[in-house]
Amino acid sequence: MSPGRRASRACEEIDSLSEKIPPQKLRIATHMVAEMLAPVRAAFPEVEVVTLPVEGELPPDLEAEILLTLPWGTPNLADALACGVKWVHAYGTGVNGFPFEVLKGVPLSCSRGASATPISEWVIAVLLAAEKQLPQTWLSEPPERWNIADLGTLSGSRLALIGFGAIAQAIARRALPFGMKVRGFRRTGRQSSVPEVEIVTSLEELLCDADHVVVAAPETPATRHMLNDESFALMKPGVHVVNIARGGLIDQAALARALDSGRVGLATLDCVDPEPLPEGHWLYSHPKVRLSAHISWSSPESHSGLMDRFVENLARYHRGEALDYLVDPVEQY
Known part of the structure; x- marks a missing residue:
């Protein structure tokens, strides 16, 4: 062969x-x-x-x-x-x-x-709830007066996003049609994928005039307790702080001091440290705290x-x- x-x-x-x-x-x-x-x-x-x-x-x-x-x-x-x-x-x-x-x-x-859509919807809901004083304005008995209220608006208010990943970008895209002025914080200063959003690289520049501050950064050794006494001092009195990221990003003792002094007017927290939060924790009963059980990600999908x-x-x-x-x-x- x-x-x-x-x-x-x-x-x-x-x-x-x-x-x-x-x-x-x-x-x-x-x-x-x-x-x-x-x-x-x-x-x-x-x-x-x-x-x-x-x-x-x-x-x-x-x-x-x-x-x-x-x-x-x-x-x-x-x-x-x-x-x-x-x-x-x-x-x-x-x-x-x-x-x-x-x-x-x-x-x-x-x-x-993957959870950017439901979380961003949840954030818009709590921002509206804060400005429109919900559920406080729902009635269960006749009020003293009809047709009079002192409600806020998202239009023209300033939104500060700590972190600018997929979730923060989804929040920005939903906030902009309400007329909000949006800034995002990135350590690198990389250009925004949402043209109307201003990117800043310092917390001082981000927080100084914000009406609503949304924490949307990952928790790492470098970002743990990034919201502390020093960063709360940068905020204007009465600011609304929202956390949909991780509880460890906020120094909760510093948050308590900021709430009690009036520096923070309202804290809406979907994430806390630890989770589950033990019975009797001060966050359950503080009048300026709205607390949920890490559910902002939830949706049918x-x-x-x-x-x-x-x-x-x-x-x-x-x-x-x-x-x-x-x-x-x-x-x-």
Whole structure:
């Protein structure tokens, strides 16, 4: 047999053999409930999903390229990462509680920005509630006077956004049609993606004349307690402070002093430190505090939005493209 025929015969044998060996499946290990990965199975029916316990021993001989896990990690996270994981995705928009030290160079992404729409709607609702004195002006008995009130307006008021990521940008886009004047704070000074928003790089410039201050920055070691006695002193008396980010961004002892002195006229807090807030905490009863249980993200599409970010990145991974929504392990956001 000639060398050319031998080479041809070898190629045919290899082709035949490859048809008999099924392609290796992409395997995802996850700490999430299996039913939550239905969108993944629908988009990638060839992908194998292995459900892991959140603590305790992992399945023997576990191997997986991808790990979908909780944004605060799990007790067995390090063991899961040791099973050949090349990419980790945290099922959440923030990763301030994630144990970065166990990653050891494995890239981490999250579902950053997935809750921008419901959170921005919630912020507009509480800004309107503050200006229109809701629910205080609802009636349960005849008032002393009809047709008279001293209500505020969003039109012409100044909105300060601490942080200018996807959530803050969504807030800005909804605030501008109300006639609000919007500033955003970015340490880098990178240009605004919303042309009508002025970007500043100092808290003093951001806070000095704001009527409403919305905290929308990630919590990192560098941003913890960024609102403190010094930053409250920069605000004009009677300012409305809203937190939809993380409780640790505000020094709550300093907030109490600012509320009692009148520097802060109202604090609307969807995030506090700690969570859950213990019974008897002063934030429950302070007359100038409106408190909710970290629910501003909630909407009918909340969970699908978080999973959509993962599915988008899974498609990129499958095509060999660069991942999106990556977390900087040094900056921790």
